[in-house]
Amino acid sequence: EAGVTQSPTHLIKTRGQQATLRCSPISGHTSVYWYQQALGLGLQFLLWYDEGEERNRGNFPPRFSGRQFPNYSSELNVNALELEDSALYLCASSLAVSSYNEQFFGPGTRLTVL
Amino acid sequence: DQQVKQNSPSLSVQEGRISILNCDYTNSMFDYFLWYKKYPAEGPTFLISISSIKDKNEDGRFTVFLNKSAKHLSLHIVPSQPGDSAVYFCAALKGRHTGNQFYFGTGTSLTVIP
Numbered sequence: 012e013a014g015v016t017q018s019p020t021h022l023i024k025t026r027g028q029q030a031t032l033r034c035s036p037i038s039g040h041t042s043v044y045w046y047q048q049a050l051g052l053g054l055q056f057l058l059w060y061d062e063g064e065e066r067n068r069g070n071f072p073p074r075f076s077g078r079q080f081p082n083y084s085s086e087l088n089v090n091a092l093e094l095e096d097s098a099l100y101l102c103a104s105s106l107a108v109s110s111y112n113e114q115f116f117g118p119g120t121r122l123t124v125l
Numbered sequence: 126d127q128q129v130k131q132n133s134p135s136l137s138v139q140e141g142r143i144s145i146l147n148c149d150y151t152n153s154m155f156d157y158f159l160w161y162k163k164y165p166a167e168g169p170t171f172l173i174s175i176s177s178i179k180d181k182n183e184d185g186r187f188t189v190f191l192n193k194s195a196k197h198l199s200l201h202i203v204p205s206q207p208g209d210s211a212v213y214f215c216a217a218l219k220g221r222h223t224g225n226q227f228y229f230g231t232g233t234s235l236t237v238i239p
Binding site for chain 1: 159169
């Protein structure tokens, strides 16, 4: 069974540009989560999508946004990039939210903002 | 505001000995806790979990202990093996239907010396 996949592996942008990161969940998983792991910090919760809707978002500015498609894949968009947005962005998926299912993580996208 | 804290960024242990990784939390509403393991260039993978109604959960060489009064949990690995060398994250979850938001610690890098 294929795990969570993310693309691209690495992304280099300049300040002010937009970045789009993509995630495909494990087959059958309807929930997708996005996390940011900046240098020296833990995983900071960004966004949670389930059944195509945004269910919860972390303490990040509105220029961090995303969406979930009918096939449950997801995009994370970061507008007006700032230097401090440089981080590893991890996507995770899980089964239906009604149980304490652990999240399965992808390998991440390393975003570098110059 | 870091609600889940791992105060030891790194830990070195001899092969065969016990590894003890610690995690503290501040929010008494957390009722489910998990440990994840992360190898370089890979996403975190689920290791073991514990519900707040228990104080111990064991899975092979891995045991998680929960002390609710101290808001502290620990992961014991016995015996430690070189393949256990990785970054370990603890995570906490509050409420089954309150956004399924996982709060992660900053991680502890474990090195098991052969």
